[in-house]
Amino acid sequence: MTTSTTSLLQIAVNGAALATAAETLADLVVEQGFGGTKVATAVNGEFVAERLRASTKLMSADRIEILSVRQGG
Amino acid sequence: MNQNEPFKALSKAAAPSALSLYGVTVSSRLLLGTALYPSPQVMTEAIRAARAGIVTVSLRREQARGRTGARFLDLIRALPVHLLPNTAGCRTAKEAITTAEMARELLETDWIKLEVIANDDTLQPDLFGLVEAATELNKRGFKVFPYTTEDLSAAERLVAAGCRVLMPWGSPIGTGRGLANPQALKTLRAYFPDLPLVVDAGIGAPSHAAAAMEMGYDAILLNTAVAKAHDPVRMAAAFADAIEAGRTAFEAGLIEPSDRASPSTPVVGTPFFDFEPPKPGGHRA
Numbered sequence: 312m313t314t315s316t317t318s319l320l321q322i323a324v325n326g327a328a329l330a331t332a333a334e335t336l337a338d339l340v341v342e343q344g345f346g347g348t349k350v351a352t353a354v355n356g357e358f359v360a361e362r363l364r365a366s367t368k369l370m371s372a373d374r375i376e377i378l379s380v381r382q383g384g
Numbered sequence: 385m386n387q388n389e390p391f392k393a394l395s396k397a398a399a400p401s402a403l404s405l406y407g408v409t410v411s412s413r414l415l416l417g418t419a420l421y422p423s424p425q426v427m428t429e430a431i432r433a434a435r436a437g438i439v440t441v442s443l444r445r446e447q448a449r450g451r452t453g454a455r456f457l458d459l460i461r462a463l464p465v466h467l468l469p470n471t472a473g474c475r476t477a478k479e480a481i482t483t484a485e486m487a488r489e490l491l492e493t494d495w496i497k498l499e500v501i502a503n504d505d506t507l508q509p510d511l512f513g514l515v516e517a518a519t520e521l522n523k524r525g526f527k528v529f530p531y532t533t534e535d536l537s538a539a540e541r542l543v544a545a546g547c548r549v550l551m552p553w554g555s556p557i558g559t560g561r562g563l564a565n566p567q568a569l570k571t572l573r574a575y576f577p578d579l580p581l582v583v584d585a586g587i588g589a590p591s592h593a594a595a596a597m598e599m600g601y602d603a604i605l606l607n608t609a610v611a612k613a614h615d616p617v618r619m620a621a622a623f624a625d626a627i628e629a630g631r632t633a634f635e636a637g638l639i640e641p642s643d644r645a646s647p648s649t650p651v652v653g654t655p656f657f658d659f660e661p662p663k664p665g666g667h668r669a
Contacts, residue, residue, distance in 0.1 A: 325445040348454055350446050351486035356478060358485035376445065378486055379453020380460070382427070383442025383470045384417030384557070384607035 322373045337364035339375065350377050400631035403437075403603055405549055405580055406495065406527040408466060410437030413597070414627050415468065415582065416620070417607025424459055426616050431463055434610065434620035438466045440497055442473075443487055457490075468529060470497040475510070477517035484521055496521060497551070497584075497605075498530045507557040507585075511538040515545060522546030531584050534568035536575060543579065550576070551584035551605060554596065558608045560588025563595055573600045590626030597630025598638060 319330040324343060333339035336352055336359055352359045353376040359367050369375075402409050416436040421427035431439055441460060446453050460467065469487035474480040477500060484496040500517055502510035509532050518528050522545050530542050534552045542550060552572060555561035563569055564586065573581060583596040584605040593604045604627050613619035 345446065348446070348451065349457060349490055350453070351443065351490045353482050353486060356482055358482045358489075360485075360489060376486075378443040378483075378490075379446040380457045380469070380487075380490055381442045381444040381453060382417075382419040382421075382456065383440050383472055384419045 320369055320371050320373075322369060322371070322375060324375045325377055331369065333369060335365055336367040336369060336375070339369060340364060340377065343377065345377060348379070350379050352377055400628055400635055403580070405438075405529075405603075410466065411435075412437040412624070413603040413631055414593075414624050415440065415584075415603055415605040416610065417605070418460065419607055420611035421616055424456070427611075428459065428463060430610055430616045430620040431465065433617045433624065435624050436465055436620075438468050439463070440468045440470050440605065440607070441491070442470050443483055443490065466495070467491050467493060468495050468497050469493065470531075471499045471517075472501075474500055475513075476500065477513045477520065480513070480517040481520055481524075484517075484526055485524075488526070494525055495527045495529065498528050509533055509553070511535060514538070515541045518542050518547055519545040529582070534565050534572050536568075536572060539572060539576065543576070549580045549582065551582040553585040554583045554592060555586030557585040559586050560609055561586055562588055562592035566595070566599070569596065569601070570599055590622045593623055594626040594630035594633075597627055598633050600634050603627075 319332055321328065321330055331339055331342060333342045336354060340346060340350065340352065352364060354367060355374050400413065402411050403413050412435045414434050414436050415438040416431055416434045417440045418427055421430060439460065469491055471480040471483040474483055480498060480500050484498070487496060488494055498514065498517055498521065500510045500513035502508045511533065514530055514532060515538065518530050521528050528547045529549050529551055530547050531551050531553065532538055532542060539550055552569060555564040580602045582603040582605050583601050587593050587604060587606040588609050593606065596604060606623065610616050610620045610623060
């Protein structure tokens, strides 16, 4: 049996390293507290649309960006 | 007629024509950035004072479990403006394309202010990356507003890539130096007489903006000069007035400068007050 500790994936979210139990990008967004929030996501520099987050499996060393709208010029 | 405002109707008639960008008509020719204001309250008041129809926004990392982006989005969505997301900070075409896709999903707009930056010192557009990104984004159905230089060959390639608006810089972002190369901006205007051209970046004073509008530029995009003013709300109003005046002047037809003076007052009928009849002996008193 695999323990939850060994199943944690080492990834980076918005530039910070973290270990996650999430298996998909959709799970990660919820786990990180962005469920119900307007955010856009990218994995390893590629845009991942909201409707594809549930079918996007996370891999070790993935670099995830979770962005929102901010002030800009 | 109100005796206190006897010329109001005339002044209204002088208002400049509306601007159309990718089929969207806006009455204001001032596009305003939303960054660097002392508070969200001042920002919203400045946007109102600027009478802006389009404001720019960016995409940034959302803080863990934060709602910063959501709060800002609610604030900006409550204003009667079109949102133009940017790709500020992107150094490659690939980064800019990914950012544009994320912006399209977040804001449900296919408008994108495309920035691909060459270096941190000048924030000069990387024209090669810009053309590459613009080509791909146009294929993907975006309406691209490229932040470019006054370079004519880059402009031609951006238009060939499908861009129907160009946004040449006045001078580098945040410098407030105004129109660094006015002759090249005039050439660009003359070369693309029917393409909407927006001067974006480097504008420091309302007179800079008015000068660009008098050249026939269609609009001005600025941020720092308003946001960092001592009173951003009043400065926004000053820019709005200057841009409107510059456009109206362009539409009214400016005179050609001349090296030679010519009197504006009629010469015929000029009185000669100094004239005294010659005295006997021949000399004037």
